Amino acid sequence: MSWMRIRELVRKEFIILFRDEKNRRVLIVAPIVQILLFGYVVNYDIKDIRVAVMDQARTSESRSLIKTIAGNKTFSITSYPEDPSGLEQLLLKGKVDIGIKIAPDMTSRIRKGRTAEIQILADGSMSNMASIRIAYTVMVLDTFNQNMIKEIKGQSLDYGHIDARIRAWYNPNMDSKNFFVPAIVAFVVMLLSLLLTSIAVIREKETGTLEQLIVTPLKPIEMIMGKTIPYIVISLVQMILVTILAKFWFDVPIAGSLPLLFLATCLFLMSTLGVGLFISTVSSTQQQAMMTTFFFILPFFMLSGFVFPIANMPVVVQWFSYLNPLRFFLVILRGIFLKGVGIHVLWPQFLALTILGTVLFAGAISRFQKRLD
Amino acid sequence: MNPRKINAVMRKEFIHLIRDPRSLILAFIIPLSLILLFGYALSLDVDNVETVVVDYDHTAMSRDLIEHLDASIYFQIKAYARNANEVGEYLDHGSATLGIIIPPGFARKIKSDKGSPIQVLMDGSDPNFSNMARGYVNAFVAGYNNKLLLSFLNRNGLERINPPVEGRIRVWFNEDLESRKFIIPGLIAVIIMIAGAMLTSLVIAREYENGTMETIKSLPLSALELLVGKSVPYFFIALTNVFISVLLGQLLFGVVMKASFWLMIFGSSLYIFVALALGLLISTVTKSQLMANQGAILLTYLPSLMLSNFVFPITNMPSVLQLFTYIVPATYYIDILSGIYLKDLTFTQLWGDFAVLSLMFIVLAALNMRLLKKEGL
Numbered sequence: 052m053s054w055m056r057i058r059e060l061v062r063k064e065f066i067i068l069f070r071d072e073k074n075r076r077v078l079i080v081a082p083i084v085q086i087l088l089f090g091y092v093v094n095y096d097i098k099d100i101r102v103a104v105m106d107q108a109r110t111s112e113s114r115s116l117i118k119t120i121a122g123n124k125t126f127s128i129t130s131y132p133e134d135p136s137g138l139e140q141l142l143l144k145g146k147v148d149i150g151i152k153i154a155p156d157m158t159s160r161i162r163k164g165r166t167a168e169i170q171i172l173a174d175g176s177m178s179n180m181a182s183i184r185i186a187y188t189v190m191v192l193d194t195f196n197q198n199m200i201k202e203i204k205g206q207s208l209d210y211g212h213i214d215a216r217i218r219a220w221y222n223p224n225m226d227s228k229n230f231f232v233p234a235i236v237a238f239v240v241m242l243l244s245l246l247l248t249s250i251a252v253i254r255e256k257e258t259g260t261l262e263q264l265i266v267t268p269l270k271p272i273e274m275i276m277g278k279t280i281p282y283i284v285i286s287l288v289q290m291i292l293v294t295i296l297a298k299f300w301f302d303v304p305i306a307g308s309l310p311l312l313f314l315a316t317c318l319f320l321m322s323t324l325g326v327g328l329f330i331s332t333v334s335s336t337q338q339q340a341m342m343t344t345f346f347f348i349l350p351f352f353m354l355s356g357f358v359f360p361i362a363n364m365p366v367v368v369q370w371f372s373y374l375n376p377l378r379f380f381l382v383i384l385r386g387i388f389l390k391g392v393g394i395h396v397l398w399p400q401f402l403a404l405t406i407l408g409t410v411l412f413a414g415a416i417s418r419f420q421k422r423l424d
Numbered sequence: 425m426n427p428r429k430i431n432a433v434m435r436k437e438f439i440h441l442i443r444d445p446r447s448l449i450l451a452f453i454i455p456l457s458l459i460l461l462f463g464y465a466l467s468l469d470v471d472n473v474e475t476v477v478v479d480y481d482h483t484a485m486s487r488d489l490i491e492h493l494d495a496s497i498y499f500q501i502k503a504y505a506r507n508a509n510e511v512g513e514y515l516d517h518g519s520a521t522l523g524i525i526i527p528p529g530f531a532r533k534i535k536s537d538k539g540s541p542i543q544v545l546m547d548g549s550d551p552n553f554s555n556m557a558r559g560y561v562n563a564f565v566a567g568y569n570n571k572l573l574l575s576f577l578n579r580n581g582l583e584r585i586n587p588p589v590e591g592r593i594r595v596w597f598n599e600d601l602e603s604r605k606f607i608i609p610g611l612i613a614v615i616i617m618i619a620g621a622m623l624t625s626l627v628i629a630r631e632y633e634n635g636t637m638e639t640i641k642s643l644p645l646s647a648l649e650l651l652v653g654k655s656v657p658y659f660f661i662a663l664t665n666v667f668i669s670v671l672l673g674q675l676l677f678g679v680v681m682k683a684s685f686w687l688m689i690f691g692s693s694l695y696i697f698v699a700l701a702l703g704l705l706i707s708t709v710t711k712s713q714l715m716a717n718q719g720a721i722l723l724t725y726l727p728s729l730m731l732s733n734f735v736f737p738i739t740n741m742p743s744v745l746q747l748f749t750y751i752v753p754a755t756y757y758i759d760i761l762s763g764i765y766l767k768d769l770t771f772t773q774l775w776g777d778f779a780v781l782s783l784m785f786i787v788l789a790a791l792n793m794r795l796l797k798k799e800g801l
Contacts, residue, residue, distance in 0.1 A: 071712065071715075073710060073712065073715050074712075074714075074715060077715055077718045077719070077722075080722075081718055081722055084722055084726070085722075085726070088726060088730050088731070089730075091741060091742055091745050092730045092731060092736050092741055092745060093730070093736055094551075094736065094740045094741065095551045095552040095555050095556075095740070096551070096555060096740065097555050097559060098740070099739065099740075101739065112588075116589065142596060142597075143767055143769065143773065145759070145762075148739075157589070161588045161589070164586055165586055166586045166587055166588065166589065166590045167588060167589050167590070168589070168590055168592045169589050169590065169591050169592065170592050170594065171591045171592065171593045171594065172594050172596055173593060173594070173595045173596065174596055174597055175595035175596055175597050175598035175599060175601050176597045176598050176605075176606050176762050176766050176767075177598075177603075177606055177735075177737060178468070178469055178598050178601040178602055178603045178605065178606065179468040179469055179470065179552060179556065179603055180737055181595065181598070181601055182469070182470070182471070182556060182601055183555060183556045183559040183560075185593055185595070186498075186556075186559040186560055186562070186563035187559055187562075187563070188591060188593075189563050189566070189567070189591050189593075190559075190562050190563045190566040190567075192589055192590070192591045193563075193566035193567055193569070193570050194566060195588070195589060196570050196587045196588050196589060197569065197570060197573055199588040199589070200573060200574075200577070200587075200588065203588075204577070209537045209538070210537050210572060210573050210576035210577075211533060211534030211535060211536070211537050211538060211539070211540065211572055211576065212534070212539050212540075212569045212572050212573070213489070213530075213534070213539070213540055213541070213542050213565055213568060213569060213572070214539045214540065214541045214542070214565075215541075215542055215544050215561050215562065215565045216541050216542070216543050216544065217544040217546065217558055217561060218543070218544065218545055218546070219546050219547075219548025219554050219558070220515060220545060220546065220547055220548055226551070227551040230550065230551050231551075242721070246714075246717070246718075247714075250714050254714075257633075334446075336444060336447075337626070337630075337713040337714065337717075338444060338447050338623075338626050338630070338713070339444060339446050339447050341622075341626070341713070341717045342446070342447045342450040342451065342454070342623075343446070343450065345450075345454060345618070345622070346450050346453065346454055346457075349454065349457065349458065349461075350457070350461065353461050353462075353465075353466060354461070354465070358735075359465075359466040359467070359468070360550050360552075360553060362521075363466070363467050364465045364466070365464060365465060368464070368465040
């Protein structure tokens, strides 16, 4: 193995990659766009539930109900439609999430000591958001009930009640971005290393220069090193860039050890570079390589616990996810960023990444060498 | 515009596609696997939260609370732990996601008309889950307190009283609150971008890379003819994918359209036009397949996934990003899809979305033609 030959090949790869200004731009812009998108968009925090109230009673009781709703910071009453069709239109157009209809007989029923029905119309299209909005609406009605009863009784009531002290582990502020931003490190690294490695080889095939490379004294292993080292470097630089953005732009805490993060990224890169090299051996055009890459990325991405919790998946799919290096890398990333745990907790994930990485990389190398011989 | 010339470009593009059967097959397999994945494996719904309970109080009152928990639609009691440490173990292993700890003296405090805390521990690592679980806990507690208040009033000889108001909940559009009912339609928007824009983003860049663009320029071929001819094969690939998605959604997952099928096909065709125009424009601008592919992922795939109201509600985004969603074609297409699939809307209610998509198509196509003409086509 000659380091000089590898070095020259690495230099050539860098020249090809950075020669074009557009390439340089994409390499910098892509991870920034991705981190901004994921950091800001993937957000399940419940705030500003948009409510339309149709008050047909127009009494002090109904106004007090409206005040209770408006006083809750989770809700914002955006409109007061006059008639049912107005309310319906608001829901159909997606202008409000919840419609509340107060019937004309509300006050008379309450004064008679009976229960008045409040109609709640919920836009269920996004079912997960809808369930939670309904739960909050029910809660507001209960708050109103308690105030009302106290008011009717006209005395201060100290009754025995329960008081939930909720503590969320692992992410105490229940911040969406703390959960998603660390994962972007994985996404950026995967997307680039997988695609760029395979394209680097395919381009030689397409332009016919692969034949020329084969007749040079370059050994297959040197060629593999030359083709992967540039992308290892770029991926690590991207990883650092994203980590800096995560820390200083998104204020995501990094509770754990940075060298460990570095090690995990290198292990993960073994898997992605292995898959990238594998794709390059089974594809002959860039189009094929890109489509195949995308075909690999999708299940990696979807079945990793990135957005969709693995625990919710059918058991068979959960087994499959054990073959997914991204799954383990995400646990490590979130563990290091959020929980600050070290190797004594994360060793199973490190072990899994090492095994998957070794198998994938070694497999790809042997296939690659056979192809070249 | 000469149909024979368009036909020739189209034939060449078809041959190119058929010569590379794997890419062609993947253009159908990727959408198919997305539908199957989302339909079978991925869900955002949280119900029957697996709960582990510690009862330090062991009174009739604490048991009543536990019974109410188990009976509520939100929680399902998975196990009883002996102490708080055990709850931690359940959370660490992920075998339960919520722990409720009833402290000693719970019943005594409530009977002496004081507040009693209950401790709720949850796995906060997944925000979708923890937000919903927190809402559920709060809703449950508010409801249970109401019950306690009423029994307090009744016990203290105050006159019997009913709760003043009661919510009568009706869910519209997605009556059973199933996430696949909105995910499967929304997925079609992502699929079209993958099958349409990502493939077409390569077609002009490929000509540049292979040096055949010069040949094309020397032909008596106008920019419009080139673009139309290049996009026809991909239009059919994308449209076939729409049919497959609709069919699978209906047959496998029971996701059925409420409004007109043909309106959906009309909207889809329009959106495919926009996707193809966007893909071709990226191709013309980048002139390199690798950059075109990265550009297509950044400008078509990611926005249609993230900035379109697909699974991430636009109203939750910061206002600057909300402005961005207005220029994402998928936003309008997903509005059409949810109108047709869930809300039973007609063209008169959706024409605005159709108009915006048409406008986007015209602008993108015109821009591309100008660029190609500048190149000398």
